Structure formats: structure tokens, C-alpha cells
Amino acid sequence: MISAQAPVKENGGAEPSAVAYVLRARALTKTYGEGASAVHALKGVDLDLRPGEFVVILGPSGSGKSTLLNILGGLDTATSGQVLFNGLDITAADTSALTKYRRDRVGFVFQFYNLIASLTAEENVALVTEIARAPIPPAKALALVGLGPRAHHFPAELSGGEQQRVAIARAIAKSPELLLCDEPTGALDSETGVTVLEALDRVNRELGAATAVITHNAGIAAMADRVISMRDGQIAEDHANATRVPPREISW
Numbered sequence: 001m002i003s004a005q006a007p008v009k010e011n012g013g014a015e016p017s018a019v020a021y022v023l024r025a026r027a028l029t030k031t032y033g034e035g036a037s038a039v040h041a042l043k044g045v046d047l048d049l050r051p052g053e054f055v056v057i058l059g060p061s062g063s064g065k066s067t068l069l070n071i072l073g074g075l076d077t078a079t080s081g082q083v084l085f086n087g088l089d090i091t092a093a094d095t096s097a098l099t100k101y102r103r104d105r106v107g108f109v110f111q112f113y114n115l116i117a118s119l120t121a122e123e124n125v126a127l128v129t130e131i132a133r134a135p136i137p138p139a140k141a142l143a144l145v146g147l148g149p150r151a152h153h154f155p156a157e158l159s160g161g162e163q164q165r166v167a168i169a170r171a172i173a174k175s176p177e178l179l180l181c182d183e184p185t186g187a188l189d190s191e192t193g194v195t196v197l198e199a200l201d202r203v204n205r206e207l208g209a210a211t212a213v214i215t216h217n218a219g220i221a222a223m224a225d226r227v228i229s230m231r232d233g234q235i236a237e238d239h240a241n242a243t244r245v246p247p248r249e250i251s252w
């Protein structure tokens with residue numbers, strides 16, 4: 001449950017444990033502003049994320065990718081439509097339920113790492129595990145992304161790719177059901193980007209969080225179970241890959 005107080009609705013009476021998706025969005029719209037200056041960022045998006053799957057979201061700039069991810073993660077609210085998380089309606093959740101959802105259920109990774117400069121890698125991760133419902137030890141999270149030996153380094157002593165892997169460790173240390181990544185390799189060269197994608201691939205396989213990654217780099221789509229292409233606020237294409245190509249074998 002997100003919260004006992006949350007004004008949540010069941011999904012057609014289905015038990016949360018019985019649903020075949022972690023997240024289900026239906027008829028999602030988002031309009032910024034109003035009148036002549038209104039921007040229709042989402043125009044009716046339907047999307048399911050299944051447990052453990054790795055989804056890449058592609059699309060031109062302005063097509064609504066970040067808006068969608070922010071609404072799915074409870075960072076922004078939809079204008080209309082519904083998002084169900086394990087059968088519970090987060091679009092109808094109150095502020096405190098939404099805070100719990102973000103804090104306990106969703107890991108976020110952004111283009112810029114947002115690490116605290118005065119804390120070591122392990123201390124940055126511990127900031128999250130201290131308040132998480134089901135934390136995994138910071139050292140274990142760092143080991144999963146290949147940074148065990150760097151746990152006691154400060155961000156300034158780490159490369160961009162290593163800092164992003166600390167951010168991934170921080171995101172997964174709460175054992176989220178959902179991992180949402182907005183351009184996680186956007187600030188990195190391709191070789192460094194591969195190490196970050198390998199970290200995402202590994203945590204997805206080992207921890208099983210449904211993972212959605214926004215990218216401008218179409219080559220990254222090959223590492224996904226499923227590829228969603230957005231255009232003009234809508235899903236233009238949604239297709240499954242036959243196999244997941246290891247990040248190191250992707251050409252970009």
C-alpha cells in the first residue's frame with residue numbers, strides 16, 4: 001500500500017499482488033499553461049511497465065518523454081488520466097502518499113548526478129537508505145555498480161561515469177520497484193556511457209526493478225526488452241526486442 005490514508009482506487013477489484021504490471025498509465029494528458037499559450041505535452045498516453053522489464057523511451061526533443069517520466073514517478077501531476085502503481089491510483093493520491101511513493105518505491109537517475117560534494121560515495125547512498133522502507137546496505141549497492149573500491153571517495157575524486165554510478169547506487173539502495181532514468185548518459189562520452197549502461201543493465205537483472213530509460217541515443221534501444229518511441233505527446237511505436245544486446249556490444 002502507498003498509504004492507509006491515500007484516496008486510492010483499486011484496479012477493477014484486482015489484488016495488487018495479482019497484477020501483471022508494476023505501472024499502468026491510461027489516457028494520460030498533461031497541459032502546461034492555458035489558452036493560446038497552452039502546451040499539450042502529453043495527449044493521451046497508455047503505457048504498461050511490467051515487473052523487471054527494461055524499457056527504453058526514445059523521441060525527439062519536446063515529444064513529452066520527461067513529462068511522462070515525471071508523472072509516472074510522482075514528481076509531476078497529470079492534467080487528466082490515471083496512473084496505477086501495483087493497482088493503486090497514484091493520480092488520486094494525496095501529497096503525503098505521493099511522497100511515500102517517491103521515497104520508497106521509485107528510484108530516479110537524472111543526467112546530472114546531484115551528489116553532495118562534502119559526502120563520500122557511501123555517505124551519499126546512505127542518505128537514502130537511512131529513510132528508506134527496505135534499504136540495501138550502501139556498500140552492497142555500490143558493489144553492484146562496480147564501485148566497491150571507491151566507496152570512501154568524494155565526488156570530486158570520481159570521474160563523471162563513476163559519479164553517475166554512485167547516483168545509480170543511491171537510486172537502487174531503497175530497493176525500488178521502479179527505476180526511472182532521464183538521459184543517464186547524456187553528459188558522458190560513449191565509453192563512459194557504456195559503463196553506466198552496464199551498471200543499469202546489471203541492477204535491472206539482479207534487483208528486478210522495472211526500469212525505464214529516456215535517451216536521445218537510438219543505439220541504446222538494443223539493450224532493452226522493449227522500446228517506446230514518443231512523438232508529439234503520444235506513443236508512436238511500442239515494440240519488443242527479441243534479445244537484449246549487452247551494452248558493450250551496442251554501436252553508437
Ligand SMILES: Nc1ncnc2c1ncn2[C@@H]1O[C@H](COP(=O)(O)OP(=O)(O)OP(=O)(O)O)[C@@H](O)[C@H]1O
Nearest residue numbers: 032033039041059060061062063064065066067068
Ligand atoms: N514546466 C513546463 N512549463 C511549460 N511547458 C513545459 C514545461 N515542461 C515541459 N514543457 C513543454 O512540454 C513539452 C514536452 O516537454 P518534455 O520535456 O517532456 O519533452 P522531452 O521529450 O523530454 O524533451 P527533451 O528530449 O528535449 O528533454 C515541450 O514542448 C516543453 O517545452
